[in-house]
Amino acid sequence: MGVAVLAVERVRFAWPGIPAYDFTLRVARGEIVTLSGASGSGKSTLIDLICGFLRPLSGEIAWDGVSILGLPPAQRPVSALFQTGELFEHLDVGTNIVLGLDPRGRPGPAERGRVTAMLAEIGLAGFERRLPAQLSGGQRRRVALARTLIRERPVMLLDEPFGALDTGTRDEVAALVRRLTAERRLASLIVSHDPADTERLGGRSAVLREGRIEERPAG
């Protein structure tokens, strides 16, 4: 394992009426960790805690040794792909992606160029003006992934990124995630139900069971 840069240390959180979660996990730069677990095991809760949508009861979440708990979601060194509601349905593909670079939605030529390049990279060249409703499930997911990647934050969180993709597209997107993680030295945490995704992505795998994370050796 390399130097741990995203550190989730003894983070406790509880939803009303169910036992508290107690998360500990480290993800290094350039590393992919795939997290699996049964429904309700707390996978999305962990993502929300790292993103800053939930506040832990205790524990620490740090990046490069510095706590990020006091930062609002947009200022955390994290770029996330959520399981649902991943696109603004009324905005076209280009605007959806450019918001990752400029949250005011007023991009210059440089930003537009980067969007065009990113679309080409994910196999959707020329789709800038399309609305999300005009895309297939796989294409929507890739657009959301493009926005996640274009933010260039050192930590990438992907919640069920392959859910709506066919096998061929899964392989392609997994290869893209693998390549970008290595090239940009990202700390990538990927939540997935499918054990085959661990094989696709390589790296370590971990399982959430009874509110705790159990690490597995690299497969």
Added chain:
Amino acid sequence: MIAARLLPGLIAAAVAAGLAGAAIWAIAAAAGTVDMAAALRDPYLRGVTRFTFGQAALSTLFSALLGLAAARAVHRRAGARGARVLNLLASLALVMPTTVAATGIVTVWGRAGWVADAAAALGLPGPGGALYGLPGVLLAHVFFNAPLMARIFHAALAAVPDGRWRIAAHLGLAEREVWRFVEWPAIRRVAPGACGLVFLLCFTSFALVLMLGGGPGASTLEVAIYEAARLDFDLDRAVSLSLLQIGICAAVLLALARFPAEWAAGAGATGLGGRIRPDRAGTGARLADAATAVLAAAIVAAPLVAILAGGLTLDLLRLPFDPAFRQALGTSVVIALASAAITCMLAWAIAEMRRTLVLPTRLPRLAWLAGPLDLASAVYLAVPAIVLGLGAFLALRGIAEAAALAPVLVLAANVLLSLPFAVRALQGRLAESAARHDRLCASLGITGLARIRLVEFPTARRELGFAMALSAALSVGDLGVVALFGSEGFRTLPWLLYERSGRYQSEAAAAIALALLLLSLGFFAGIERIAAGRHGGRRAGR
């Protein structure tokens, strides 16, 4: 941060509640000189209260029954031409000025109306003057409120998830079971709120009762306040009537606060339900739907046709040359546009604050504030136009001439009148947008004006257009405060129509009624279309 989120809504709610509160304060202060105990024993006041209650209850009952039948018929006949016509009628009635509707109802059901002509031709006794009094008030209230109920009930049926209709069709449920297991659970959620709203609208009814009521025996509290203040100048009586009205309406409004403000949510519904429901082909359903269509045509469509037919005379061509008409038209247009703009700003701020309070991801600790906020936006139902006008008159007595402030008072009353409808139109969409986009916006740092421009406005522009169009249409047709303060120097189109009707200039009144109807429809259709934009407020969805 929290204060910044809530401040616009707090200011908007304070403006609405402050206007009403000032009126109540002025009336309560004036009540110091009134012997309320003696007033409450007054047989006239008791009679008026009894009639107000009775007509409101009966109007609510009949409106609910016809509205429910119409909603079921439209849902059951989804896609059919008749269903589209019923929908159109509901929209027309929603924006129809009350004075215009009263003119149409008289044309159909009056002493010399269509029904009387038809009865005479058949050798049957005509309705005579029976329209004036309870029958006329009920007809008019059902004309307006059955379509409103139909819209609410239809939205509830349309929001039933497709899966439930699939199961009903799969199991071959009979009409009675469809009602029991699928429709009633959806209707039950919205019925108390809808009935309470209609009861209050009928309880505080003014223009319709003024034109169709027929004297002291059939008068609502609102009309009685107007008569006491403007005609008899008996301020003590006006104050005691106002206090009684405010007390009753506030009690009903507080009871209503227990019921959900959002009338329908459509998760899992695509509109398929009406096309696959198993009772579409049943004989009973067909007969019921046909009977509903006939009844709706008699009560809602006939007065509309009468206004069109009655107004298309030479008097319509003379209107543009009538200085009084031109003056009234200009005043009405300016007030309607200003009212629509102010209403929508206040409604947006209140809806934004409300979603901040009720969404579990935002400020759950302050969720209790949502109830008072709803009351503030619906304050007009407790303090309607005439009470507001009386309060302003009493507050300004000795300081300024209330008549000089008539345009401001009319504007304020129109804003309060439209506010509950505008808030309801906006709050569902804004809450849905927040539930959908909050996390994404927070993670990307989309905040403030950028969020309004990029996210809220595009997703809610159709609702904003509807709210603005409805506000303008309601304002342009309102005969409320202007009835108290209208004069030759300040008149609106509804006031002019009422004035001409009162002078028995029936042809001129019919022409003004048609012009007013066209203006309301023009506002409604035009503003909604402009606000919805080139793509009709495109909303993509899968």
